Amino acid sequence: MLNSLGHPDTLLLVGGTSEIAASIAATMARRRPLHVVLAARPSSRRSAAANVLTGLGASVEVVDFDATDIPRALEDLRSLLARTEIDVAVVAQGRLPRQSDLENDPVLAVETCTINYTAAVAVGLLLARQMREQGHGVIVALSSLAAIRPRRANFVYGSSKAGLDAFYTGLRDQLRGSGVRVLVVRPGFVHSRMTRGLKPAPLAVTPQDVADAVVAAVPTGNGTVWVPRAARPLMLLVRTMPGPVFRRVGL
Numbered sequence: 001m002l003n004s005l006g007h008p009d010t011l012l013l014v015g016g017t018s019e020i021a022a023s024i025a026a027t028m029a030r031r032r033p034l035h036v037v038l039a040a041r042p043s044s045r046r047s048a049a050a051n052v053l054t055g056l057g058a059s060v061e062v063v064d065f066d067a068t069d070i071p072r073a074l075e076d077l078r079s080l081l082a083r084t085e086i087d088v089a090v091v092a093q094g095r096l097p098r099q100s101d102l103e104n105d106p107v108l109a110v111e112t113c114t115i116n117y118t119a120a121v122a123v124g125l126l127l128a129r130q131m132r133e134q135g136h137g138v139i140v141a142l143s144s145l146a147a148i149r150p151r152r153a154n155f156v157y158g159s160s161k162a163g164l165d166a167f168y169t170g171l172r173d174q175l176r177g178s179g180v181r182v183l184v185v186r187p188g189f190v191h192s193r194m195t196r197g198l199k200p201a202p203l204a205v206t207p208q209d210v211a212d213a214v215v216a217a218v219p220t221g222n223g224t225v226w227v228p229r230a231a232r233p234l235m236l237l238v239r240t241m242p243g244p245v246f247r248r249v250g251l
Contacts, residue, residue, distance in 0.1 A: 001087060001136050006219020007032050008087030008138075012080075014065060014123050015093030016040035019192045020142060022049050023211035024090055029058040037080060039065035040093075067093045067119035068111060074122055081130045088218060089127050090140040091120050091168075102156040109156050116160035121167050128171055131180040138218055139182045141168035142210075145203075147186065148235045172222065183217055185210065186235075187227040203231050 002008055011028060013021040016038030025036050036058045040046045050060045063080050065073050095115045102109040124139065131137030147165035150158025165184060172182035187210045188203040205227050213227045226232040 002138075002219065003032070008034070008218070010035045010037070010085060010087045012037045012039065012086045012089040012127075014039045014077075014089065014091045015067070016062075016065075017043065017045040017049055018092035018094065018142070019207040020187070020190065020210045021090050021092035022052070023207040024140075024214050025049075025053055025058070026056060027208075027211045027215050028088075029053055029056040034058045035061070037061045037063055037084065037086070039063040039077065039080070041066050065093075067115040070114070070119050070122050073119065074126060077123065077126055081126070085134055086127070086130070086137060088138045088140065089131075090142065090214075091123055091127075092142045093119060094142065096154075096157050099154050099156065112156060113160045113163075116157070117163040117167075120164050124168060124171055128175060128180065132175065132178045135179045137180045139168070139171070139180070140214055140218070141165075141182065141184050143168070143184050143186045145186055145188045145231055145235055149238050149241075169224075176222075181222040183214065183221050183223070183225055185214055185225045185227065186231065187213075188231050203228055203234065 007028065011025055011034060013025055013036065015021055017040045028034055029036065036053050038046055038050055038060060042064060046062060050062060053060050064076050067073060093115055095112045097108060097112055102112060120141065124141065127139050131139070141164060143165040144161040146154060146158040147161035150162060165186070168182055168184045172184065175182060188205055190210060191204060191206050210227050213225050217225045
């Protein structure tokens with residue numbers, strides 16, 4: 001369970017090589033002893049992430065997780081949850097191919113949506129059941145400002161994030177009163193490996209910016225985390241903007 005300061009004993013990172021997820025884990029590990037489970041495909045990046053957290057004093061466990069193979073991924077997570085009580089879980093797996101590649105390759109588009117949305121739904125349902133049974137827990141779902149109103153420049157990715165956002169918002173309402181809380185995190189453009197080479201959008205942030213906002217929200221939050229906070233009123237405007245104006249502005 002979270003301690004009196006709202007800090008967890010055990011943290012699960014689904015998509016454990018995500019820079020945002022790694023920053024969240026590192027920020028928490030600097031504050032108190034922490035057991036971190038990295039659920040990701042075997043790779044040098046997973047090993048490097050584990051080494052960094054070990055160097056910060058965390059105990060680290062690795063679990064194989066491939067979001068393109070949902071039955072196997074759920075089997076591995078079920079095995080983990082059967083032996084480990086998770087205080088905070090961060091659902092962070094994601095992919096951002098170029099829009100032109102997605103338009104020209106429907107298979108790539110489906111795989112991207114599977115990773116970004118379908119696998120996240122499966123993981124969310126599994127975590128919700130486990131945490132409801134244990135009577136506590138926090139699920140952190142990494143959404144995006146792209147979920148608010150997908151743009152023509154990235155509508156495939158935006159649609160996958162819109163689905164994720166809607167699912168976890170609904171799951172949050174479903175779990176009210178159970179002792180389980182859900183944080184839907186909506187960062188703007190994040191300077192990371194995934195966005196390298198892309199033109200930064202307004203209100204761009206870093207993985208550490210997102211991590212700081214998440215860590216601050218985990219103790220008591222049960223809603224939406226906007227990063228930066230100034231994005232909230234801007235996106236309200238974007239959501240209500242007439243279609244012709246939205247297309248002309250090109251946000």
